[in-house]
Amino acid sequence: MKRKKCSALLKGSLVLAAVLFMESSGVSGLGQQLAKAAEEANKEYGKYGTFDVSNSAEAAKEGDVIGEKEAGNEEESSEENAEDHAEESSASVGDKFSQLGEGNGLSGAPGKIPSIADGQNGTATEETPSQSDFSAATGVQEYKATDITDSTTSLKVARGYAPADYTVDGQAIWNGTWQSLGAPAQVYLTAMSPDENTVLGYYSLACYEQIVEYSQNGYSLMEHQDGVFDSQTMTPMLMFMTADTYCDYLAQTILPGQQLEFCSQEEITQETQNQMDAKANELYQQTSQLFQGSGYNVDGAYAGVVQREYQVTLNGYPFKLVMIAAVDGTQISFNGEFAYNMGSVNQTLIAWESPCSYFMLTPESEFEANQDVFTQFVLNTTVSDQFTQALMNVRNQLTQMGIQNYSSMNDITSACQSSMSSSMGTEDTYTTTDQFSDYIFDQNDYTLSNGDHVKVPTSYDYVYEGTDGNVYVSDSSFDQPGGSTQLYPN
Secondary structure (H helix, E strand, O other): OHHHHHHHHHHHHHHHHHHHHHHHOOHHHHHHOOOOOOOOOOOOOEEEEOOOHHHOOOOOOOOOEEOOOOOOOOOOOHHHHHHHHHHHOOOOHHHHHHOOOOOOOOOOOOOOOOOHHHOOOOEEOOOOHHHHHHHHHOOOEEEEEEEEEEOOOOEEEEEEEEEOOOEEEEEEEOOOOOOOOOOOOEEEEEEEOOOOOOEEEEEOOEEEEEEEEEEEOOEEOOOOOOOOEEOOOOEEEOOOOOHHHHHHHHHHHHOOOOOEEEEEEOOOOHHHHHHHHHHHHHHHHHHHHHOOOOOEEEEEEEEEEEEEEEEEEEOOEEEEEEEEEEEEEEEEEEEEEEOOOOEEEEEEEEEEEEOOEEEEEEEHHHHHHHHHHHHHHHHHOEEOHHHHHHHHHHHHHHHHHOOOOOOOHHHHHHHHHHHHHHHHOOOOOOOOOOHHHHHHHOEEEEEOOOOOEEEEEOOOOEEEEOOOOOEEEEOOHHHOOOOOEEEOOO
């Protein structure tokens, strides 16, 4: 018993330190570093040291089909198919999502992707008649930031940024399958078009670990098992995935029981590649410094961010699913001999995370028209500054409590929520800027009257803030809404 306990403590401290360091190192800023340029793709991503990316399953290649049809959906007769299609033709994607069961698979909690038809408590956007008439009669696009409130703590935790006529809904997830010490709460939100046929989605930070080896004197002390919660590190297990493979994983999670054909991956500019390399190098160097003299070895680090597109048929019609995911991780090992007949302990672990991920599901015929909408959603939909800081405070407090022997996050939920409430206060701001993402995405950063920041593609020459706080973008100076204030890039 003493041997196992000693090893467990070693392993626990190893992963905890790695996870907590990753969360405080600023690597999560990778979520906005995606390129859209026509250069030769470089799929090495950011890698430093001897990080073994072969631990990740191979990502789908062009033309590959991922996902499986739901059981019992065998081919029907042509007559029955025709009848079913007639019934489905009037159904929306919102309706289709409502039939998919637990579409929010990452949360581990019952929850369908919000649908107006479901009667869920979404926060419907509001437009005055004058705003609607103005937007319809001009080339102006109107966007609205919708606050997401955690129903448990009654705190504003995030914002969803979408066209003003979209319905935005979201929640903070506690006690889900993928909650961890690194991310005791996660935010999940969607924005749905008025016809319910276009859905935008966002997942906040999720932390995982992969046990490559954990043995003592040649005997395995713990085997890796996907989905199993490691109570020693307070982290769920999931095999490491590179950013492209993680996109494939998310695509099947969002649309379970559907067959998706992988179409393409956005090419990565050299600037983005250099930045990911620099992030991986920085993570490696800083983690090595953290463990210096401890006997732990930092084998390498990884950082990647990609956008991938898929085709899927819903209600008999072709749709496009676009996934954006950021992934970073550190591979750490320990090899040591201990006195008192403890023998040798060998450990190799990968502490990895997805700082953020986004998706868009839209009819193929509307894909091009909705790309700018998705871009602005990605650049401006995020958790609040206070939520990010509160997570760090919660992790620090829980670590000091010595919670490594709890069996699940359920055991410490009340402590997490209490700490979150006391740390956040009542304000919510969005001031974090990333100049590199502005350069890569060809975006400009603007400051609203309340101090929050929004990012707008440089393709729009004019940006205005209305008296209602909504943002208007246009290519013409003649489209300024009455009473609005023109904004200028920072």
